[in-house]
Amino acid sequence: MADSDDEYVQDISDDEVEAHQVTRGAGAGSRATGQGSRGAGWEVTRTWENVVEGADGTISSTVDGLLEAAKRKRLLKDTTPLQRGIIRHLLLILDLSLAMSEKDLRPTRYLLTLRYTTAFITEFFEQNPISQLGIIGTRDGLAFTLSPLSGNPNDHIANIQKLRTQEPIGQPSLQNALDMARAALFHAPTHTTREVLILFGSLLSSDPGDIHTTISALVSSHITVQIIGLAAQVAICQTLANRTNPSLPLSKTYTVALNEQHYRELLMRATTPPTTTHSISEGGGVRSSLLMMGFPSRIVDSSPTLCACHSRPTRGGYLCSRCSSKVCSLPTQCPACGLTLILSTHLARSYHHLFPLRNWKEVNWARASSSDQRCCFGCQTAFPERPMGASTLRRQSFGGQTRDRMAMHTTRGKPSASKHSVKDVSMASVSKDGVSESGRYECETCGRFFCIDCDVFAHEIVHNCPGCQSREGMLLAAGAENGNEMVILAEAQKG
């Protein structure tokens, strides 16, 4: 702390000088040290901008609206016929320069970016199960590989987590980062996309040479660049986005995030694989087709043999399931017979979108006491007994964390306890989004009761119903296994 105070005193005279350079970092420093109170006040006014009072004088309608909107969006997203069969090569470029320490996005641009990037990685691989992602960082005028191109989200997330302990420093170099991205994408097979996504917080780029030659090189290698700005529009980014995406409007390729929510939306937009309609319009290529793919097995030879893809001696590799050529990595195309080779585990990553788990129903006290299920089928935790004051006792027995989780869990959003009591009657009868009064949630397929933790976990992470999976006769019944329902999409498209 003492250091920053000194800095503040010393820097006062330099402030004007720095202001003429493009640095925004100086502003951030002074605010953080000297004018903390003003900074905080500014934050408050900012959050209010987004909140509109409802007719009843509360903001709950706005909150509800946001939750509803998010839910609807999710539903919409899941039914759009996306081409998950696309292999994308995406390089994410993160600006790690001093400008990222600004606090206009809470907590800071830097930390928020790290958090959103983690979510982005997970989402990207869920939407594009057979794609490849790489991450490049730029700071101090240099670019460096944060995470090399690979199809394993865990590696990327681990590498992003390492950044948490570091500080943003120096100035970014777009040119270095783009050159690095171009080199990484150079070997991407021809039938895949080559994309670069830049999260750019600075208003300048400190480059060793002429960035326009780099942009021309990108154009000639068919690399498309999308940019999300965090500060303001920058001319060079505009040029970059325009030249690498000649057919797309600038609003789709270069956007400046207005707030945290908008930033997240912009980032998540980039995870969406091109829709079918989009690819048709793009130039009459293959529409929806049946692809023949091989699921090769991994082998380890006792002595090195040459791989078919690079002619390098390697011991490990995958054997093409059609012609038994050895390739180094997946997904790829067999160099000998042209068969697309992928890992079946990559394909399976998106199957829960096809067979989503049906929502579980809240159980009222009447139903709960008529059943002899006294504990959660999934985790063996005993359910609360029917109490005198239902809601309070249940809360206690499940601990404070559950409540927080429920508040955050948008699909069953119930912002406040007070609201619940007002709407109690209607929610008990309709109760589509509500919280179960008995703390039990019932899978209608297998009739088992679960606690809220298992409900959230089953629907958000594992996408299986534990009850349906261990039901007598389950393995014989073919269709409605797992309590999952086939996406209605099929009927929608036929009709």
Add this chain to the structure above:
Amino acid sequence: MNAVDGSDHYTKTSDEPPPSLLTIILDTNPHAWALLSPTLPLSAAIANLLVFVNAHLAFNNANRVAIIASHTQRAEFLYPLPAQETSSHTNGSAPQNGFDNDVEMADDGEPTVPPLSDDANHYRPFRLIQTTLLTALTTLLKTTPPSSLTPTTSIAGALTLALTYINKTTLSLSTTTSSTAPNADTTLAAETAPPALNPRILILSVSGDLAHQYIPIMNTIFACQRLSIPIDIAKIAGDTVFLQQASDATRGTYIKLDHPRGLLQYLMMGFLPDQTNRKYLVPPTAVGVDFRAACFCHRKVVDVGFVCSICLSIFCSPPEGAICLTCGTHLQLGEYGGKPVVVARKKKKRKNVEDGKGKDAT
């Protein structure tokens, strides 16, 4: 066993590796065990398993165990059981008690003696597990109707149960120790926060043919991947493609037992170390992995399949009428070998150039 008096919890520092939760999935398919009985009868396997479980618990006083039966058509908890199903409530809550004591010790630094008394010759937690497991297993086998005997086993159900149990236990621990940061999203916190518990899953598998459960098994594998829970496989008999993939995807250990009689040896040497210890060991695991998939239409295991470019469903042969059975999209059958879409024709030239370069260089 020295850990029993709780003294080493007193000196525990914060950077000590967290205790581990071992979830064992025991494939109890009677058919498969009957076939195995000349070499390894079920009773012997259970005896070996109990020794292994005891060793796991003795490692660290806070270690926990859960045992789930993956029966022919259902999955069931064998240990721990909910309170009212066992004779007295002490059985069910015993592991909870054990842990609560540890938490208190960490908090106030006052080592309390765990409440164990009755039998001087048999460490009480061990005995609890033994009786609960044997009772539950006997009940399970007794209540199996002959009609439900199939050559398969409900691994997917057992894995899902294991995951919900692990999830709940982790949650309850992170609230009591309040070590997780409350700022991040729930899922994010679960993925990134330092774990209060080191969970892992061990499957003792004796039967094959899991293709019917392909999708649910894959779902559980991805959940394990996200939560970094390794799935260890001790393959005693049978042959399954998907368990191999499960252990590979989650970085677990896969051992095919050449000599089932030596089950205990395999368990002790291969599966006892937890994630923390495995960093310092070279785990004995399968090198080659079979990555075949199951088709959606007949649940056949295939190595070359037809994949819908929209939804990625796998079919063993082009579906009838060229309509995807899952998403209903009309598919073009023209070019089977079709590449996964996208990007211009111009690049063909480039590719040749690159290829040429590559060959020159090597």
